[in-house]
Amino acid sequence: MQVKKSLNANLILKxxxxxxxxxxxxELSKLLNIKPNTISTWKKRDTLDFNAIISICNLHEIDLNKILTEKSHNEKSTNIFLNDTPLIKREIQFEYCLGNEDLLNSLPKYHFPFIQTKISRAFEVVGNNMKPIINANSFVVxxxxxxxxxEENAIAVIISKTKGLIINRIQKNNSPLENNFILSNDNTFFKNTSIDIDDIKEIWTVKNVLITM
Incomplete structure (x- = not known):
């Protein structure tokens, strides 16, 4: 999973x-079970495999938050708001949509420096309806x-009372007779739909994409 233009890949690898x-x-490539030139590619493109970083940190009991947000001696001191963003993988999304209040307390939480609010989520993407902007198996923060x-045409994660978790661009229906939003897809294979406002339990604006390799 790549992180594009959000985190400094070279610094994180260091x-x-x-x-x-x-x-x-x-040595790092051996631990990550990847080719050495893959790391060179990450550095050149300023991207990295976020799943691999999470896995190696979990395996060696390394605090991922320090890897992502700790400032080096050469970096200027800045005030970064340290949010706690729960990671909601596909296998627990059904339970999340049901509104299990205890679920969030049991989930791993991470600090993303590009998130500036106390309430945030990272959802794993299941479908390809927003491809090529967002691919399946990526995470949207x-x-x-x-x-x-x-905002009009913003990419949003919607928790629907009847449809579960949806990721679409959201557009207001300007018809005074309609109480709904138009949900559009970037992948033209999928048809646009609509959702009644009363059917929306939660709505989250996508701020960044951790892109699948």
Missing amino acids: RLKKALHINTDI CEVSDINTI
């Missing part, structure tokens, strides 16, 4: 090697929003 007590990209203030 922190990870330091935490693992290794010095070279070759979102901030809480409101149906009355969400």
Whole structure:
């Protein structure tokens, strides 16, 4: 899973090697079970495989939040709001949509420096209806929003009372007789639909995409 233009890939890899007590990209590639030139590609493109980073941190009991947000000695000191963003993978999305209040307390939580709100979520993407902007198996990192203030054509995660979790661009229906939103897809294979406002339990604005490799 890549992170594009959100986190400094070179810096994160340096922190990870330091935490693992290794010095070279070759050593890191062996631990990540990837080719050494893959790491070179990440550095050139300023991207990284987020799933691999999470897995190696979990395996070696490394605090992922320090890998993502800790400031190096050469970096200028800045005030970063440390949010706690729950990671909602596909296998628990049905339970999440049901409104299990205890679920969030049991989920892993991460600090994403590009999120500036206390209420946020990271949802795993199941379908390809928003491809090529968002691919299946990626994660969308979102901030809480409101149906009355969400921007026109914003990409949003909607928790529907009847349809579960939906990821679409959201557009207001200008007809005074309609109480719904138009849900559009970036992938033309999928047809646009609509959703009644009363059917929306939660709405989250997508702020960043952790892109699947």
